[in-house]
Amino acid sequence: MIDYRGWRHTFKLDPDKTIDDEALEAICESGTDAIIVGGTYGVTYDNTLELMSRLRRYAVPAVLEISSLDAVVPGFDSYLIPLVLNAGDPDWIFAPHVSGLQAFGAYIHWDEIIAEGYIIANPEAGVAQLTQARPIADAAQAKAYAQVATNICRLPIVYMEYSGTYGDPVIVKAAKAGAGEAHLFYGGGIRTPEQAAEMAEIADTVVVGNVIYDDLAAALATVKAVKGTQY
Numbered sequence: 001m002i003d004y005r006g007w008r009h010t011f012k013l014d015p016d017k018t019i020d021d022e023a024l025e026a027i028c029e030s031g032t033d034a035i036i037v038g039g040t041y042g043v044t045y046d047n048t049l050e051l052m053s054r055l056r057r058y059a060v061p062a063v064l065e066i067s068s069l070d071a072v073v074p075g076f077d078s079y080l081i082p083l084v085l086n087a088g089d090p091d092w093i094f095a096p097h098v099s100g101l102q103a104f105g106a107y108i109h110w111d112e113i114i115a116e117g118y119i120i121a122n123p124e125a126g127v128a129q130l131t132q133a134r135p136i137a138d139a140a141q142a143k144a145y146a147q148v149a150t151n152i153c154r155l156p157i158v159y160m161e162y163s164g165t166y167g168d169p170v171i172v173k174a175a176k177a178g179a180g181e182a183h184l185f186y187g188g189g190i191r192t193p194e195q196a197a198e199m200a201e202i203a204d205t206v207v208v209g210n211v212i213y214d215d216l217a218a219a220l221a222t223v224k225a226v227k228g229t230q231y
């Protein structure tokens with residue numbers, strides 16, 4: 001089992017976006033703890049395989065966050081399996097997982113599988129629209145969702161997802177309080193070292209995504225900011 005509990009910083013690379021070799025090397029050699037490969041739309045077998053092959057030149061762990069059954073590619077160090085806890089369309093809670101087990105059950109190494117309880121808090125994000133995510137009303141509700149993840153579903157990871165926008169630290173703190181023994185990932189809208197450090201003081205692992213494609217130097221600066229943080 002990969003030791004995600006030691007991760008403080010990760011980059012999330014989207015197979016549907018373009019990254020040249022020089023930028024990929026800078027990301028992989030940045031000192032980040034792991035690369036997560038994933039995205040909501042446009043993730044295919046071919047673009048995932050291509051990115052995985054390029055990532056294998058580097059020592060940094062690479063894990064695939066599965067968002068489509070058409071893009072389950074062997075060769076990653078582990079597989080993250082999202083469950084969207086606040087999905088308004090219940091088919092996003094378990095239906096693809098049942099299909100996935102029927103399709104891939106014989107090939108699964110269970111010690112490579114890590115489930116994540118997603119709480120989607122940016123209603124504008126593609127993933128919120130796809131899953132028809134219910135809005136998070138307030139901090140108390142965020143805490144309760146996190147408690148559902150850890151105390152009822154026994155999920156090892158709670159993922160506070162603000163994909164595309166910077167989150168509310170009050171909500172993230174409440175999710176951390178509810179997460180208990182579960183490991184808290186925070187992702188969304190981090191563009192500066194200050195934002196990275198602020199969320200790293202609350203969450204166990206900070207995930208940096210879209211800024212990689214907009215401003216590589218800003219993305220790289222988040223690593224040092226997170227690593228210098230006490231929490």
Ligand SMILES: CC(C)=CCC/C(C)=C/CC/C(C)=C/CC/C(C)=C/CC/C(C)=C/CC/C(C)=C/CC/C(C)=C/COP(=O)(O)OP(=O)(O)O
Pocket residue numbers: 014038039040041065066067068069072073074075079081082083084092093096097098100101104107108109113118125126127130131161163164209210
């Ligand atoms: C041969 C081999 C390798 C075997 C492996 C076996 C294996 C692991 C099988 C899988 C079994 C299984 C249980 C599969 C389930 C797969 C599945 C399709 C689950 C559904 C996942 C799900 C709920 C997806 C919805 C979207 C989602 C939560 C995506 C997560 C990533 C995410 C939120 C990205 C953010 O998107 P982004 O595009 O960055 O957003 P912006 O547009 O805002 O930037």
Ligand SMILES: O=P(O)(O)OC[C@@H](O)CO
Pocket residue numbers: 012161162163164165186187188189190207208209210211
């Ligand atoms: O792309 P950003 O907004 O940095 O979010 C990171 C990650 O949480 C997306 O799933």
Ligand SMILES: [Mg+2]
Pocket residue numbers: 014039163209210
């Ligand atoms: Mg993205």
